[in-house]
Amino acid sequence: MLRIKATLFQYLAKYGVDKSGGGDIIYQKVDGENGPIRVLRYMPSNSKQEKYPVHVHIHGGGWVIGVADMDNAWCRRTADETGSVVISIDYAKAPQHPFPAAIHDIRDVILSLSKDPTLDVSRLTIGGLSAGGNLSIAWTVYCLQNNLTLPVLLVPIYPATDLTIPYSEKMSRVPEKTRAKSISFWMADLFFKSYTTTEEENENMLASPARAPADILAKFPKTIILTAELDSLHVEADDFAKQLSENGVEVIHHLYPGAVHGYANYHYDAKADTPDARAKEESFTLMVQEIKKYACISPFQRNFLYTNDTKGGGDIINQNIDGANGPIRVLKYLPTNSKQGNYPVHVHLHGGGFVVGRADMDNAWCRRIADETGSVVLSIDYAKAPQHPFPAALHNIRDVIHSISKDADLDESRLTIGGLSAGGNLSLAWTVYCLQNNLTLPILLLPVYPPTDISLDYNEKLNAVSEEARAKSIPAWIVDLFDTSYTTNRADVLVSPGRAPDTLLSKFPKTIMLTAELDSLHIEADSMANRLSENGVEVIHHIYPGATHGYANNNAKPGTPDAIAKEETLKLVIQEIKKVNNHL
Structure with a gap:
């Protein structure tokens, strides 16, 4: 039954893709451990650089549904307004490819970027929506576990951060008006049980990055965590933002009032003045601003501004x-x-x-x-x-x-x-x-x-x-x-x-x-x-x-x-x- 539902959702998720505006989109295949990985490369419209900064975007969909081009408008605007090349990854989906296949796909794509002479991976930022936000955080943990180069900025938006907490408990933590607007029980059950299949996997910090120890969290790059008030996942993400801050990480954290899970994927009239429309535009503006600060300067300038020495002293x-x-x-x-x-x-x-x-x-x-x-x-x-x-x-x-x-x-x-x-x-x-x-x-x-x-x-x-x-x-x-x-x-x-x-x-x-x-x-x-x-x-x-x-x-x-x-x-x-x- 899970396979049937997952296949149906993968089909449905291909609809509603925004293909308007922006620079060129290049469709690529990257060799991965589990076979070829489809990648979309969004080029900035008005920027001609010898080496481009890179923003890796991870789409949402509960690790089960969605495609790399479902966030076309988001990725095109990011490319145009930051001058970065945006890489959107069509990572492996559960239940056919459960945890940790998606993380391995992200690894294989990011490692492949270093072979491209037009890309500057020393200026790589990463972010994602919902399950993609979870995967962007998990990638940061993976880098720290495996001594890989960290992204210079992390931007997870309404992510799930702790899969060990039963969804019923997550719902019990929020008021009735939030429960009514949150992901439904049956859908959450489909997503979580498709992605991880054992308690041991749920407890793995690559599935539940909130369970990472303090010595890992303390090494995170600057992190922008954006959450929605009417989303049962916001409590764990808000707690994770607090964990990072308490471990000395520079964090920008916003909880958008009246917004629901998925606000960044909804299409609004340009003049819309709803909580979701405001949250989407404010999230995007903040993300672009921070990418421009962190990725659009040279490694020397970034080291001058951000490198800290932790040796010695009291x-x-x-x-x-x-x-x-x-x-x-x-x-x-x-x-x-x-x-x-x-x-x-x-x-x-x-x-x-x-x-x-x-x-x-x-x-x-x-x-x-x-x-x-x-x-x-x-x-x-x-x-x-x-x-x-x-x-x-x-x-x-x-x-x-x-x-x-x-x-x-x-x-x-x-x-x-x-x-x-x-x-x-x-x-x-x-x-x-x-x-x-x-x-x-x-x-x-x-x-x-x-x-x-x-x-x-x-x-x-x-x-x-x-x-x-x-x-x-x-x-x-x-x-x-x-x-x-x-x-x-x-x-x-x-x-x-x-x-x-x-x-x-x-x-x-x-x-x-x-x-x-x-x-x-x-x-x-x-x-x-x-x-x-x-x-x-x-x-x-x-x-x-x-x-x-x-x-x-x-x-x-x-x-x-x-x-x-x-x-x-x-x-x-x-x-x-x-x-x-x-x-x-």
């Missing part, structure tokens, strides 16, 4: 602080050899153009500061634009710093603050905010290669430096993406603290301003350092010769200008924090 405590706009993830780095209590505090703000990056990308930096100064270091995963534009990041910093007074182990009177790039800007902006709102100032300010005046035209900044500096500076298109995402009011002194009046600058604490010669941002930061000094502020200011923007994140070869600048900067930061901590 304990790291992963916390969530209540903020005005929701919980704020904070990493608390404890000194290794200090048990003093009443710790001084150093607040660290990571870089990433206000748009990308995460709290743990500067692990080695934060651990050394904690160990060598005796301070507890708080690294804030502040809200990122464009979802959370100015002043959301600044308000997150405010809420975290206000929370310090509630921690008996921390001495808020010995608070220092600093950051790299956009984080340096935010540390300066926080100081201006304190002066505007009569709040306690940090006792030391340590911005490293910060943008200080975003109101200035970036092309003029590039023209003001040498040809070598222009070649090694952040590209104009990236700066435009970052700044446009962050704010529409670039002249605000909380956005461009270099524009603050002398009456505010004269009240700044001691400031350590460190910049790089081969960085188009150094002129404005140098100018702000000079203005602070002219207004009577104690300033230490260094321009590191031959160094580039991002040197503190680069793993440069010893003896190179970036490596020298990184070590000298860290030593100076540690030295100055120790001075002010011991002085009070």
Whole structure:
């Protein structure tokens, strides 16, 4: 009976395919362990690249029904709006090909992509709908189990994450209005029993990725989990998002109110304003935005923005602080050899153009500061634009710093603050905010290669430096993406603290301003350092010769200008924090 029902659904699922618009679609066959695998390759309409980033799309259908081209419109828009080649896989369906055949097909297709000279698999993202969302998560677990290259971004939409939970129990967890709109019992029974046949298979983390241990989950890439309120599967997916976040993974998680399972597959009138139509468009917009951030930059740029060092140091405590706009993830780095209590505090703000990056990308930096100064270091995963534009990041910093007074182990009177790039800007902006709102100032300010005046035209900044500096500076298109995402009011002194009046600058604490010669941002930061000094502020200011923007994140070869600048900067930061901590 299961075979009959499954065959019927495979036939029915071929209808309703949207074949409108977009670039070319190339139909391919990839050799797989279990025979040829049908793959659809969606080409961007308006992009001609030497090597394309790749987005792998896994369709839904309960592992039993559906075809690779059932999400044509979704895949074509993804290709056109991200510039990625989208690969939609017609993976093996149960019950003829039960678990783990679909995962093996995904493996065989993804491994084949590395042989294509037109594709850049170092910029591979993956996502899917429903069962496809489950398979995209399972593929990530498979990579970690088998030491394969991880995707740079994971986007599961309304996925099943735990097949060990009986469907009746999943239904009992949600209100009646959700049960009425969820996948029916008989259909869920068909799907789940066709895909896995034993409890042992259900417990396998490749079938139920929510059962993966913490040491696996902690290594996941940034994950976007999108769920629907009127779907009995949302509880387990929401729990999985929380699991990832608690294990230090950067997660964006949205539960769309009033939406049902399958909202991304439904066709709506362009003017439709229903919960499902809104959820579909918002999900797609968010996915495209995140793919563009993570896949459409070079591996070097991504490593600069996202690579974290987890070696050595004391304990790291992963916390969530209540903020005005929701919980704020904070990493608390404890000194290794200090048990003093009443710790001084150093607040660290990571870089990433206000748009990308995460709290743990500067692990080695934060651990050394904690160990060598005796301070507890708080690294804030502040809200990122464009979802959370100015002043959301600044308000997150405010809420975290206000929370310090509630921690008996921390001495808020010995608070220092600093950051790299956009984080340096935010540390300066926080100081201006304190002066505007009569709040306690940090006792030391340590911005490293910060943008200080975003109101200035970036092309003029590039023209003001040498040809070598222009070649090694952040590209104009990236700066435009970052700044446009962050704010529409670039002249605000909380956005461009270099524009603050002398009456505010004269009240700044001691400031350590460190910049790089081969960085188009150094002129404005140098100018702000000079203005602070002219207004009577104690300033230490260094321009590191031959160094580039991002040197503190680069793993440069010893003896190179970036490596020298990184070590000298860290030593100076540690030295100055120790001075002010011991002085009070």
